[in-house]
Amino acid sequence: xxxxxxxxxxxxxxxxxxxxxxxxxxxxxxxxxxxxxxxxxxxxxxxxxxxxxxxxxxxxxxxxxxxxxxxxxxxxxxxxxxxxxxxxxxxxxxxxxxxxxxxxxxxxxxxxxxxxxxxxxxxxxxxxxxxxxxxxxxxxxxxxxxxxxxxxxxxxxxxxxxxxxxxxxxxxxxxxxxxxxxxxxxxxxxxxxxxxxxxxxxxxxxxxxxxxxxxxxxxxxxxxxxxxxxxxxxxxxxxxxxxxxxxxxxxxxxxxxxxxxxxxxxxxxxxxxxxxxxxxxxxxxxxxxxxxxxxxxxxxxxxxxxxxxxxxxxxxxxxxxxxxxxxxxxxxxxxxxxxxxxxxxxxxxxxxxxxxxxxxxxxxxxxxxxxxxxxxxxxxxxxxxxxxxxxxxxxxxxxxxxxxxxxxxxxxxxxxxxxxxxxxxxxxxxxxxxxxx
Amino acid sequence: xxxxxxxxxxxxxxxxxxxxxxxxxxxxxxxxxxxxxxxxxxxxxxxxxxxxxxxxxxxxxxxxxxxxxxxxxxxxxxxxxxxxxxxxxxxxxxxxxxxxxxxxxxxxxxxxxxxxxxxxxxxxxxxxxxxxxxxxxxxxxxxxxxxxxxxxxxxxxxxxxxxxxxxxxxxxxxxxxxxxxxxxxxxxxxxxxxxxxxxxxxxxxxxxxxxxxxxxxxxxxxxxxxxxxxxxxxxxxxxxxxxxxxxxxxxxxxxxxxxxxxxxxxxxxxxxxxxxxxxxxxxxxxxxxxxxxxxxxxxxxxxxxxxxxxxxxxxxxxxxxxxxxxxxxxxxxxxxxxxxxxxxxxxxxxxxxxxxxxxxxxxxxxxxxxxxxxxxxxxxxxxxxxxxxxxxxxxxxxxxxxxxxxxxxxxxxxxxxxxxxxxxxxxxxxxxxxxxxxxxxxxxxxxxxxxxxxxxxxxxxxxxxxxxxxxxxxxxxxxxxxxx
Numbered sequence: 001x002x003x004x005x006x007x008x009x010x011x012x013x014x015x016x017x018x019x020x021x022x023x024x025x026x027x028x029x030x031x032x033x034x035x036x037x038x039x040x041x042x043x044x045x046x047x048x049x050x051x052x053x054x055x056x057x058x059x060x061x062x063x064x065x066x067x068x069x070x071x072x073x074x075x076x077x078x079x080x081x082x083x084x085x086x087x088x089x090x091x092x093x094x095x096x097x098x099x100x101x102x103x104x105x106x107x108x109x110x111x112x113x114x115x116x117x118x119x120x121x122x123x124x125x126x127x128x129x130x131x132x133x134x135x136x137x138x139x140x141x142x143x144x145x146x147x148x149x150x151x152x153x154x155x156x157x158x159x160x161x162x163x164x165x166x167x168x169x170x171x172x173x174x175x176x177x178x179x180x181x182x183x184x185x186x187x188x189x190x191x192x193x194x195x196x197x198x199x200x201x202x203x204x205x206x207x208x209x210x211x212x213x214x215x216x217x218x219x220x221x222x223x224x225x226x227x228x229x230x231x232x233x234x235x236x237x238x239x240x241x242x243x244x245x246x247x248x249x250x251x252x253x254x255x256x257x258x259x260x261x262x263x264x265x266x267x268x269x270x271x272x273x274x275x276x277x278x279x280x281x282x283x284x285x286x287x288x289x290x291x292x293x294x295x296x297x298x299x300x301x302x303x304x305x306x307x308x309x310x311x312x313x314x315x316x317x318x319x320x321x322x323x324x325x326x327x328x329x330x331x332x333x334x335x336x337x338x339x340x341x342x343x344x345x346x347x348x349x350x351x352x353x354x355x356x357x358x359x360x361x362x363x364x365x366x367x368x369x370x371x372x373x374x375x376x377x378x379x380x381x382x383x384x385x386x387x388x389x390x391x392x393x394x395x396x397x398x399x400x401x402x403x404x405x406x407x408x409x410x411x412x413x414x415x416x417x418x419x420x421x422x423x424x425x426x427x428x429x430x431x432x433x434x435x436x437x
Numbered sequence: 438x439x440x441x442x443x444x445x446x447x448x449x450x451x452x453x454x455x456x457x458x459x460x461x462x463x464x465x466x467x468x469x470x471x472x473x474x475x476x477x478x479x480x481x482x483x484x485x486x487x488x489x490x491x492x493x494x495x496x497x498x499x500x501x502x503x504x505x506x507x508x509x510x511x512x513x514x515x516x517x518x519x520x521x522x523x524x525x526x527x528x529x530x531x532x533x534x535x536x537x538x539x540x541x542x543x544x545x546x547x548x549x550x551x552x553x554x555x556x557x558x559x560x561x562x563x564x565x566x567x568x569x570x571x572x573x574x575x576x577x578x579x580x581x582x583x584x585x586x587x588x589x590x591x592x593x594x595x596x597x598x599x600x601x602x603x604x605x606x607x608x609x610x611x612x613x614x615x616x617x618x619x620x621x622x623x624x625x626x627x628x629x630x631x632x633x634x635x636x637x638x639x640x641x642x643x644x645x646x647x648x649x650x651x652x653x654x655x656x657x658x659x660x661x662x663x664x665x666x667x668x669x670x671x672x673x674x675x676x677x678x679x680x681x682x683x684x685x686x687x688x689x690x691x692x693x694x695x696x697x698x699x700x701x702x703x704x705x706x707x708x709x710x711x712x713x714x715x716x717x718x719x720x721x722x723x724x725x726x727x728x729x730x731x732x733x734x735x736x737x738x739x740x741x742x743x744x745x746x747x748x749x750x751x752x753x754x755x756x757x758x759x760x761x762x763x764x765x766x767x768x769x770x771x772x773x774x775x776x777x778x779x780x781x782x783x784x785x786x787x788x789x790x791x792x793x794x795x796x797x798x799x800x801x802x803x804x805x806x807x808x809x810x811x812x813x814x815x816x817x818x819x820x821x822x823x824x825x826x827x828x829x830x831x832x833x834x835x836x837x838x839x840x841x842x843x844x845x846x847x848x849x850x851x852x853x854x855x856x857x858x859x860x861x862x863x864x865x866x867x868x869x870x871x872x873x874x875x876x877x878x879x880x881x882x883x884x885x886x887x888x889x890x891x892x893x894x895x896x897x898x899x900x901x902x903x904x905x906x907x908x909x910x911x912x913x914x915x916x917x918x919x920x921x
Contacts, residue, residue, distance in 0.1 A: 190839030262644035365835030365844035397918030435685025
């Protein structure tokens with residue numbers, strides 16, 4: 001499989017150089033997926049996907065362009081790349097646009113993070129999705145309008161080749177199962193709730209019954225929700241959506257926003273950006289991690305790095321291009337697995353110590369301003385008083401500055417999220433502005 | 438590098454890539470080989486080109502090409518879907534047999550020869566992009582950059598992009614219908630970073646921008662539109678320097694004409710897509726012919742607006758598109774249907790079946806969602822509010838279809854105090870419940886504007902281009918974010 005991928009990528013580089021490119025980087029990838037959904041006892045949609053694509057970054061005398069196509073026949077690639085190179089010649093030169101040198105590339109990427117499970121091609125999706133949906137329906141004894149189970153499995157593989165000798169291979173498999181329910185509320189609303197589990201290896205999936213039980217609990221917990229009065233106070237953000245908060249902090253670390261001066265972190269290197277006990281690590285080498293990778297977008301070998309240490313911002317996310325422009329050492333182009341270290345206390349213990357707290361389990365829309373760090377998000381969740389759930393919450397917003405939010409960070413629970421590339425536990429913040437009635 | 442508008446009869450474009458009538462018939466036969474009720478083949482060849490100016494240089498270009506066919510087989514309400522990126526007969530038939538697996542019998546069906554159906558043209562192009570050189574595009578983005586710097590000395594950084602895309606789609610059905618549509622698109626974006634003095638004399642930086650899009654050629658960029666693109670981008674960024682956060686809470690919200698139609702899209706539009714209603718999981722399920730809004734409120738979803746980003750000459754199932762009246766004088770009149778939901782309800786499809794690409798199955802989607810004008814003068818609407826906010830521009834929105842809670846993010850606006858516009862405000866999320874918000878629209882202005890912004894709608898992992906439009910509207914109460 002990977003030898004034909006490598007042939008494609010090498011062919012793209014070879015054609016581009018023959019047609020006048022000074023340097024080139026090519027990526028070729030392919031993937032096979034099956035997604036199945038079943039609603040209330042009947043298959044709703046069954047999709048089988050097989051795709052391939054190629055893309056190439058072309059450097060022509062300090063000029064730069066990127067191109068992609070899924071028509072990888074040589075007779076189609078030649079005119080495609082010829083037009084690409086002709087177009088590139090009309091651009092303006094940028095001395096920073098060259099391939100990383102062997103020194104900048106560092107040593108060859110190695111390491112096995114066990115991202116492939118051979119079972120990917122052997123799944124019985126019909127039985128699997130039926131079990132998922134029926135377990136969910138069976139877990140809810142009232143107010144259920146409709147339940148949909150969904151399962152997917154697939155594998156993908158990609159090769160990166162540069163004209164100065166780098167060859168990287170990245171292959172993964174993925175399995176997922178989950179369900180979404182629509183509940184019947186007494187006022188005619190049909191609130192929905194979902195949960196899922198995803199993993200690189202099938203054996204790491206959370207059991208179907210456990211996922212179904214979570215969907216049921218969320219569905220029943222969503223009934224009768226509404227906004228509370230506006231208030232300021234503690235917020236516990238559930239682990240599966242903590243990535244929204246972490247992302248608001250990490251987005252402005254990117255090289256492009258630093259360089260273009262639209263980042264609230266451009267003058268914060270080495271400064272306090274969060275409470276002193278907050279730490280954030282980018283770990284590309286987590287075994288079976290959803291974001292694990294041996295090399296980054298520049299082809300540079302990856303390594304674990306601390307982005308925020310004891311509340312201080314220690315580095316930006318600089319690929320080779322923006323590192324050169326900012327005259328700094330490159331760190332890494334983009335993140336892999338973001339990790340917030342877990343603590344010893346459970347969500348239940350944390351909630352029971354608080355007079356009141358809004359446990360946020362979903363965001364609805366909202367946005368943030370990377371230039372200023374201001375954010376404003378819609379939320380759903382539950383009001384807790386002394387550890388007891390007292391009211392389901394919806395149609396409220398939270399707003400403020402990411403620096404105030406992170407400055408008010410109190411603690412992380414003991415439940416790191418494993419179903420994605422942001423491995424954060426549930427996070428507790430103080431003095432958050434809620435707006436409602 | 439864009440795909441030119443095909444000159445020949447419908448079907449010739451893909452025939453020249455090897456997809457003859459005989460191949461089509463063999464693929465349709467394979468799709469129905471397991472006894473499916475119906476099927477569609479969707480062939481697509483798409484291309485796009487963009488140039489980007491950043492840091493004072495037009496130093497990046499990109500192009501993209503994609504080619505393939507998606508095949509959907511239906512058996513009752515069940516859907517099997519597969520696609521092929523290889524247009525050879527064997528690969529196409531293999532994809533069709535995979536999709537056919539959703540059906541479980543083996544009744545062979547005969548398929549007629551495909552016959553072309555002629556279409557209207559809602560996006561005639563005067564100056565096609567394939568005639569516009571990269572050098573000419575470089576000049577355009579360079580001029581916009583210089584105009585942005587010239588507009589205000591506080592402008593420190595400018596990023597500009599110009600892109601165009603075109604796709605040829607061919608849809609073939611087992612009843613013999615063959616349609617072919619050429620779909621152009623252009624989009625331009627100007628983004629600025631500005632630097633000014635804050636309230637305490639400190640240096641404040643802000644970043645914002647403006648983007649516009651339509652189904653058109655180079656003629657889209659007349660002098661007036663180019664000026665508006667740059668001026669709006671710069672002014673909306675400078676606006677942020679003096680703007681603050683409103684106080685949080687529930688209050689009357691006046692929505693300015695144009696992009697405010699994001700409220701229609703989120704609060705109402707998605708809930709009226711018929712797939713959610715067929716499954717009875719939309720908050721608007723079982724509300725047909727009910728009074729759901731003030732009688733000033735009429736909402737249409739229109740695929741036929743001239744040159745609009747959301748327009749289509751035919752939908753992605755091969756059905757005629759139209760102007761669909763969703764709400765007429767407050768009464769729910771129609772959902773947006775694809776064929777699956779139309780069959781379910783025993784109705785004609787509304788031409789709303791759309792998809793992102795050949796890799797995706799179609800579903801009911803919005804096109805251009807527009808609220809018709811009402812009786813009120815926009816100034817009088819603002820004057821009617823004692824204390825509230827006036828929203829001017831937006832970045833994004835979201836909705837829960839069943840719970841009905843929706844939100845949209847206001848980028849720029851003003852406080853309203855005693856019937857007058859007050860201090861500038863920015864960056865707040867606004868949240869409400871769809872049917873409640875619809876019922877709370879109590880004044881509709883006479884100043885309809887169809888927004889020119891490059892909006893993209895996401896649903897179930899698929900993105901499609903859409904447009905939206907609205908007159909000035911008052912919503913008596915929504916929950917506004919912000920900080921005390």
